[in-house]
Amino acid sequence: MSTTEQPTTPGFEVDPAAFRHLADAQVNVELDTGDMILNMGPQHPATHGTLRLVVRLDGERVIAADPVIGYMHRGYEKLTEFRTYPQVTTLINRIDWLSSFANEVPFVHAAEQLMEIEAPPRAQYIRTALTELSRIATFLLFLGEMGLQVGALTPAFYGFRDREHVLNLIEAATGGRFHPNFNRIGGLKDDLPWGWISETRNVMKIVLDACDVFEDLVVGNEIFQARTRSIGIIPGELGASYGVSGSNLRASGVDWDLRRDGAPYLAYPDLDFQVFTHPDGDSFSRYWVRLQETRESARMVLQLLDGMPAGPIMAKVPRIIKVPEGEAWVETENPLGQMGYYVVSKGATGPFRVKIRSASFSNVSILPWMLRGVYVPDVVTILASLYFILGDIDR
Amino acid sequence: MNALAVEIPWGVLLAIKAVVILAVVPLGALVLGYTFLLKMMSHMQSRLGPMDPGGFHGWFQLIGDGIKFLQKEDIVPDEADRRVFALAPTVVVISTFLIFVVIPAGPRLQVANLDVGVFYALAVSSLSVIGVLMAGWASANKFALIGALRAAAQLIAYELPLLLAVVGVVIQAGTMSLQGIVSAQQDGAIFGWSGIGNPFILTQFVGFLLFLIAAQAELTQTPFDMPVAESELVAGYMVEYTGFRFLFFFIGEFGTATAFAALAATLFLGGWSIPGVHGTAADLLGPLVLVVKLMAVAFLMFWVRFTYPRLREDQLQALAWKVLIPIALVNVIITAIIKVAI
Numbered sequence: 001m002s003t004t005e006q007p008t009t010p011g012f013e014v015d016p017a018a019f020r021h022l023a024d025a026q027v028n029v030e031l032d033t034g035d036m037i038l039n040m041g042p043q044h045p046a047t048h049g050t051l052r053l054v055v056r057l058d059g060e061r062v063i064a065a066d067p068v069i070g071y072m073h074r075g076y077e078k079l080t081e082f083r084t085y086p087q088v089t090t091l092i093n094r095i096d097w098l099s100s101f102a103n104e105v106p107f108v109h110a111a112e113q114l115m116e117i118e119a120p121p122r123a124q125y126i127r128t129a130l131t132e133l134s135r136i137a138t139f140l141l142f143l144g145e146m147g148l149q150v151g152a153l154t155p156a157f158y159g160f161r162d163r164e165h166v167l168n169l170i171e172a173a174t175g176g177r178f179h180p181n182f183n184r185i186g187g188l189k190d191d192l193p194w195g196w197i198s199e200t201r202n203v204m205k206i207v208l209d210a211c212d213v214f215e216d217l218v219v220g221n222e223i224f225q226a227r228t229r230s231i232g233i234i235p236g237e238l239g240a241s242y243g244v245s246g247s248n249l250r251a252s253g254v255d256w257d258l259r260r261d262g263a264p265y266l267a268y269p270d271l272d273f274q275v276f277t278h279p280d281g282d283s284f285s286r287y288w289v290r291l292q293e294t295r296e297s298a299r300m301v302l303q304l305l306d307g308m309p310a311g312p313i314m315a316k317v318p319r320i321i322k323v324p325e326g327e328a329w330v331e332t333e334n335p336l337g338q339m340g341y342y343v344v345s346k347g348a349t350g351p352f353r354v355k356i357r358s359a360s361f362s363n364v365s366i367l368p369w370m371l372r373g374v375y376v377p378d379v380v381t382i383l384a385s386l387y388f389i390l391g392d393i394d395r
Numbered sequence: 396m397n398a399l400a401v402e403i404p405w406g407v408l409l410a411i412k413a414v415v416i417l418a419v420v421p422l423g424a425l426v427l428g429y430t431f432l433l434k435m436m437s438h439m440q441s442r443l444g445p446m447d448p449g450g451f452h453g454w455f456q457l458i459g460d461g462i463k464f465l466q467k468e469d470i471v472p473d474e475a476d477r478r479v480f481a482l483a484p485t486v487v488v489i490s491t492f493l494i495f496v497v498i499p500a501g502p503r504l505q506v507a508n509l510d511v512g513v514f515y516a517l518a519v520s521s522l523s524v525i526g527v528l529m530a531g532w533a534s535a536n537k538f539a540l541i542g543a544l545r546a547a548a549q550l551i552a553y554e555l556p557l558l559l560a561v562v563g564v565v566i567q568a569g570t571m572s573l574q575g576i577v578s579a580q581q582d583g584a585i586f587g588w589s590g591i592g593n594p595f596i597l598t599q600f601v602g603f604l605l606f607l608i609a610a611q612a613e614l615t616q617t618p619f620d621m622p623v624a625e626s627e628l629v630a631g632y633m634v635e636y637t638g639f640r641f642l643f644f645f646i647g648e649f650g651t652a653t654a655f656a657a658l659a660a661t662l663f664l665g666g667w668s669i670p671g672v673h674g675t676a677a678d679l680l681g682p683l684v685l686v687v688k689l690m691a692v693a694f695l696m697f698w699v700r701f702t703y704p705r706l707r708e709d710q711l712q713a714l715a716w717k718v719l720i721p722i723a724l725v726n727v728i729i730t731a732i733i734k735v736a737i
Contacts, residue, residue, distance in 0.1 A: 038537050046626055060541070060708060149626045151617055151705025157440035223618055223704045376541065377707045380627040 035063060038376075042071045046149060046380040049390030051364070055371070055379065062379060065371035067364055072394040080354040085111050085185055085321050088351065092341075093179040095358060096392040098141060099134035099335045101170065104183040107354075109265060110328040110343040111185045115317075121267075123187040123313045128267040129200070129304045130173060130182070132297045136207055137166040138335040139294040142387050143214045146287055149384035150227045155218050162210040165203045172196055185321055187314030197305050204298045211295045219288060228284035232370050232382035235281060242369070243362030246337025248386060251289040252281035258333035265332060270307065273300050283385035290387070322349055336360050336392055356395055360388035412506045416495050420488070423653030424646045429457050430690070431697035432649070439701050464645075467638030474535035475635065483533060484636065484643035486526030491647050493519040494654040499574050501667050501681030502674070512573035513561055516658055517554070520613065523651065524550040527622070530644075531632040542631025545708055546615060546622035552715040553612035553619075559723035560605035563730040564595050564662050573661055581668035592670040596663040601726045603663045605719055610655040611696060612711070614648065618703040619711055652693060660688035 041052035050071035056063045076095065080088045092107055093100040105127060112118060119127070144159015167177045172193055174180035182189050218224050234244060236252040249256060257275040259268045276292040278285035323345040331340035337359025344353040363386050370382055403411075433445045433456055449455025471477055496519075497512040499505040509515050524547055531543020565571050568579040576595075583593025596603045612619035623631040633644050660666060666688070667681030706714065 036537060038541075045629065147704060151620065151624065151626065152703060153436075153617075154440050154701055157442060161441055217702075218704075221704060223706055226710055227704060227707060375707060375709065377621070377624070377627055377705075384626075 040379070041068075046383050047390075048383075048388065051383075051388075051390055051393065053367075053371075053379070053383075055376075057376065060375045060377075062371050062374050062376065065368055065379065067367045069361075069364070069393050072390050074391075074395065076395045077354055077356055080351055082350065084349045085323060085351065088354070089183055090179075090181050092356070093181055094391055095356065095395055096138075096334065096336055096339070096360070096389045097178055098389055099131075099138045100176075100179050101134045101174070101182065102131045102332070102334045103339065104181070105131055105266065106330040106332045106334075106339055107341045107343070108183045108185055109332075110330040110341050111321075111323055113328045113330065114323045114326050114343065114345050115185065115321075116324075117186050117315050117317060119187045119315055120312050121309045122191075122311045123315075125267050125304055125308050126173070126188055126192060126313065127183065128271075129301055129308075130170060130180070131266065132301050132304070133166055133170055133200075135297050135335040136294055136301070137163050137170070139290050139297070140166065140207070140210060142290055143211075143218070143287070143294065146384045146387075147214075147218050147224070149380050150224055152218070152221075152224070155214065158210065158213060158217070162206060165206050169196070169200055169203055172199070184314065184317075186317035187312070191313050197308065200301060200305060204302055207298045208295060211291060211298075214291060219291065225284060227377070228282065228287065228381055228385065230280075230282050231374065231378050232283045232385060233281045234366060234370065238369070239281070239366065242366040244337070244366055245359055245362065246333065246335070247289045247293060248286055248337065248363055250275065250277045251286040253277050253279045258331060258338060262331060262333065265330070267304060267307075271300050271303055273303075283381050286385040286387070320349065322347065323351070331357065334359060336387065336389060337363060358392045358395060360390075360392035361395075364388050364393055416492055416506060419495050420491050420650040420653070421646055424649035425457065427653050427656075427693055427697075428645075428649045431693060433457060435694070435697060436701050461642065464638055464642040467641075469639065470635070470637045472535055472635050476533040476535070479529050479533035480635075481640070483526045483530035484640045484647065486529060487523045487647040488526075488643050488650065490519055490522035490526065491650040491654055493522070494651070494658070497573055498654070498657045498661060499577060499667060499681075500685050501678040502574075503678055504667075504681055505574060508572060508574045511571045513565060513571045513576070513662070516573070516654075517558055517561065520651065520654065521550060521554055523647065526647075527632050530636070534632070534635040536635050538628045539632050539634050542622045542624070542628045542634070545624075545628075546632060548708070549612055549615070549619065549621060549711060552712055553609045553719075556605050556715060556719035556723050557609035557613060559720065559727055560602040560609060561662060562723075562727045563599045563602040566727070566730050566734050567595060567598060573666070577661060577666040577668050580665040581670055592665055592668065594663065594665045599663060599726075599730070601722065602730075603659070605723050605726070606659055606663070607692070607695060608719060609715075610659065611699060612715070614652050614655060614696070616652075616696065616700045618699070618706050620705055621708050621711060624705060652696065653689065656689045656693040656696065657685065659692045660685060664688045664692070 036057045038055045038057050039052065040055055041047040042050040047053065052068040052071065054066045054068060076091050079091055083091065088107060089104045092103050095103050140159050140163040144156040147155030170180060171177045173196055174182035234248065234252045236249070236254045239249050239252045240254060255275060255277050260275055273296055276289050276296065278289050325345055325347045327342070327344050329340060329342045331338055338357065339359055340357035342355040343351050346352040371379055374382065433453065436442065437445045445456045446453040448459055471480055494516050496506045497509055497516050527546045528543050531539045564576060568576040570576060570579070580594050581592045585593055585597065615622045623633065628634070633641060636644060667677065667685045669677070669680060669684055672680060
C-alpha cells in the first residue's frame with residue numbers, strides 16, 4: 001500500500017480512496033437487512049386447508065415463494081386399483097369436495113366409453129344440470145370467499161347463505177349435500193324428485209340476484225379493485241404452458257372451454273351458452289370471469305329444465321360391471337378447470353390404473369412465478385383468486 | 396349552587412372518579428361490542444349464530460363469549476419474552492382508560508378539565524401503539540411481528556390527519572379544553588339563530604370525515620385493519636394471545652372505539668350539551684345525550700367496518716400522506732382565514 005512515491009502520514013498508510021470504499025461497504029452491510037422466511041401454512045386461513053407456502057420476505061415484499069404440497073395426499077390413484085368401478089365414484093367424490101358431482105362425471109364417462117354404452121338422454125340432462133349446479137355452488141363460495149380474503153367479512157356470509165339453496169337442491173336430487181355419489185355407470189341412481197324442477201327455477205332466480213349483489217358489493221368496490229387490479233397477472237401463453245386451465249386461463253384472454261371446444265359430452269352440444277374471457281389476466285379479471293360464469297351456469301340450468309326429455313334414467317347394464325380391456329381418456333370442464341381421467345382396464349371388475357389430472361394441481365404450479373415481487377397481502381389475494389381446493393391438488 | 400354541589404372529600408372524589416373510569420371502558424366495550432359487533436353485524440350479514448343464545452335476540456352471546464375467554468388456558472409461547480408479553484395488553488388498555496379522563500359527560504361530570512384536553516386525548520390514544528409493538532415483539536412470532544410493525548407505521552401515519560382534523564375545531568372554538576369546545580358549540584349560533592347551538596359538524600364537516608377516517612385507522616378497523624388482517628396475518632400482534640389476555644385486547648379495541656366515538660361526538664356534535672339546558676339538568680341529562688351521540692358516531696364507524704374490504708399497507712400510507720393530510724391542511728387554512736376574516 002505504502003509503496004507510492006507520494007509521502008504519507010505515518011500510521012495512515014491506507015489509500016484514502018480504498019478507505020472510503022471500505023466505509024461505504026460497512027454502511028451497506030449495516031443497512032442491509034436479512035431476508036425473513038415466513039412459513040404460511042399448512043394451517044393458514046388463506047390456503048383453504050393444508051397448502052404450505054414457504055415465503056422469503058424482504059420487508060413485506062416476497063422475494064421467492066415455494067409451495068409445499070402433499071399434506072393431504074390420500075393416494076386415490078392407488079386406491080382405485082383395489083376398488084370396483086362403482087366403488088371408485090365414492091373415492092373421487094372427495095377430490096374436489098366442493099363440486100363432487102362434477103368429479104364423478106368424467107370417470108363414469110370413461111367407464112361408459114370402454115363398455116360402449118351410453119346413458120339415456122334424460123340421465124345426460126340431469127347430469128348436466130347437477131354439474132352446473134355444483135359449479136354454481138363452488139363459484140358462489142368463491143365469490144364470497146374472495147371478499148373475505150381481501151378483508152370484507154360480509155360477502156363471505158352472503159356466499160355461504162346463497163350457496164345453501166343450491167346445496168339443498170343437490171341434496172334433494174341426490175341425497176348428499178357434498179358427496180352425492182349419484183352417478184352410476186350407464187345412468188343415474190334415481191330420477192329427480194317431485195317438484196324439483198320448479199324449485200330449481202326459483203333458486204336460479206336467487207342465484208342471479210346474488211350475482212347482482214356481488215357485482216355491486218365486491219366488483220364495484222373501489223378498494224376491492226385497488227387490491228386486485230394488476231395483481232397476480234398470468235400472461236395467457238405462459239399460463240397455458242404451466243397447464244393452468246378453466247376460469248383462470250379464460251381470465252387471461254385464452255378462449256378455451258372444454259364444454260364447447262372439447263369432445264362433446266353430456267348435454268352441452270344442445271345448450272346455447274357464452275364463454276367469457278377477460279384480457280387482463282389479473283386477480284380482478286379472474287373474479288369477474290367467475291361471476292359471469294355463475295350467471296351463465298344459472299341460465300344453462302334454466303335451459304336444461306326447459307328441454308328436459310322424458311324417458312329412462314338408466315341404460316341396460318349387467319349386474320356385475322366388468323369393463324372390457326382398453327384405455328380411455330376423458331376430460332371435462334370442471335369448476336376449477338380441466339379435469340381428466342385416464343382409465344386403463346384389463347377386463348376386471350376394477351380399473352387396472354387410473355391417472356387423475358386435476359385442475360388445481362396445475363393451477364398452483366404457477367405460484368412460484370406469480371408470487372415473485374408481490375407484497376404479503378397480495379399473496380393472499382392471488383391464492384384466493386386462483387381458487388384451488390386442497391383435495392384437488394393432493395388427491 | 397345546586398343539589399350536586401355537596402362537599403365531597405377529595406379522597407372519596409378521587410375514588411369515585413377512578414371507579415367510574417375503570418367501569419366506563421369495559422362497559423363501553425360491552426355496549427359497543429353487543430350493539431354493533433353482534434347485533435348490527437349479524438343483521439347485515441344474515442348471521443344466525445349470535446341471534447340464538449339466551450333466547451331473546453341472542454342477549455347471552457357476549458356474556459358467553461366472556462366466560463369462554465376466562466375459561467381458556469393461558470398460553471405463553473416458549474420463546475416469548477414473558478414479562479413484556481404479559482405487560483403488553485395492559486399497556487393497550489391503559490391508553491384507553493387515559494382518554495376517558497378528559498371526556499366530559501356534563502358541565503361538572505369530568506375527571507379532569509385540562510386546558511389542553513384535545514391534545515392530551517390524542518397524545519394518550521397513541522400510547523397504545525407501544526403496547527402493540529410490545530405484544531408483537533414479545534410473542535416471538537413472525538406474523539405477530541409483521542402485524543406490530545404495520546400497526547406502528549399505520550398509527551404514526553394516521554396520527555397526523557387525526558390531529559389536523561381537530562385543529563379546525565380548535566381554531567373555531569378558540570380553546571383546546573374539551574369543556575370549552577362543548578360550551579362553544581352549545582352557546583354558539585348559526586347566523587344569529589341559536590336554536591340548536593352551533594355543532595361544529597356543520598362548519599367542520601370535512602374535519603369530521605377526516606377524523607372518522609383517521610380514527611378508523613387508529614382503531615385498526617376495516618378498511619385499515621392491516622395490522623390484524625385475519626386472512627393473511629391471522630390476527631397480527633394478537634396471534635399468540637389466549638384467554639384473559641386476548642379479552643384485554645378485545646376490551647381495548649372496543650373501549651378505544653367508544654373513546655374515539657365519544658371524542659368525535661364531543662368535538663363535532665356538541666358532546667353532552669343540549670342548547671339551553673344548563674346546570675344540574677345538564678349534569679343529569681348529559682351522560683345520556685353523550686351516549687346517544689356516541690352511538691350515532693359508532694354506528695357510522697362500524698357500518699364502514701363491516702362493509703369494506705381492506706387496503707394494502709402501501710395504499711394505506713399513500714391515502715394518508717397524499718390525500719388526507721393535504722385535505723386536512725387546506726381545511727385548517729380555510730378555517731383560519733374565515734376565523735380571522737369574521
